[in-house]
Amino acid sequence: MNVNENGNEISITPEILPFHELIGLFVCAKRPKDPSFNDLSGVVVDETKNTLQIETVSGFLRTVPKSGTEFTFKLPENSETGRISVTIQGNILLSQPQNRINRIKNLRKFRN
Amino acid sequence: MYMRVRKKNKTLSKRVAYERINILFRLAEKNYKTNPERSDRYVNLIRQISMRQRVKIPRHIKRRICKYCYSFLVPGSNCRVRLKGEYVLTTCYNCGRKVHFPYN
Numbered sequence: 382m383n384v385n386e387n388g389n390e391i392s393i394t395p396e397i398l399p400f401h402e403l404i405g406l407f408v409c410a411k412r413p414k415d416p417s418f419n420d421l422s423g424v425v426v427d428e429t430k431n432t433l434q435i436e437t438v439s440g441f442l443r444t445v446p447k448s449g450t451e452f453t454f455k456l457p458e459n460s461e462t463g464r465i466s467v468t469i470q471g472n473i474l475l476s477q478p479q480n481r482i483n484r485i486k487n488l489r490k491f492r493n
Numbered sequence: 494m495y496m497r498v499r500k501k502n503k504t505l506s507k508r509v510a511y512e513r514i515n516i517l518f519r520l521a522e523k524n525y526k527t528n529p530e531r532s533d534r535y536v537n538l539i540r541q542i543s544m545r546q547r548v549k550i551p552r553h554i555k556r557r558i559c560k561y562c563y564s565f566l567v568p569g570s571n572c573r574v575r576l577k578g579e580y581v582l583t584t585c586y587n588c589g590r591k592v593h594f595p596y597n
Contacts, residue, residue, distance in 0.1 A: 392512070393512075397509060400506070400509055401509055401512070401513065402512070402513040402516045402517065404516075404517065404520060404535070404538075405516060405520050426531065427531070427534060478538060478541075478542075479538065479541040479542045479544075479545045479546075480545065482506050482509055482510055482513075482542070482545070482546055483506070483545075485505060485506045485509065486506075488505075
């Protein structure tokens, strides 16, 4: 299912996820400050600089602010590792979707 | 050493951009029947990612996007595809403009 045009498998690893495409992933949002968002889960539909739009299992559209929210993403199935879920603080994602890739340079700090 | 790491990360960001373009295109195809405006939004994201990261949009994706109004083209519902002489002629129903692609 998750195969490129060239036949390469798409590699969304937990390390690269904050810079990769979030639209289409299954997500659970936890926001301890306001109870109306508790255990919101569904597929990410759209993304802006400060929010994620989520289509819930029951078919509603909810807009969740990124800051102060804890997102648990389910990565697409991989032949080697199977299904992994990754928890991310939303403050890391605060950027426009096309600018988010630029922060991949910061990975250098963690590697070396 | 510093230079080498930096170069490596640059290619990595381009690879991620290429993968994101492919993912978004697949999502646009999948969502066209139910939410056509959503697939137009994904096309917009494809263009912005490719411009920002300076990655080429692959040819098979480029021919499914209207050159003028940037809508997602689906032959049979959204656009007309005809062979005319030495060209493939695509007409967009949203803006009514035509695009030629050569073939041999």
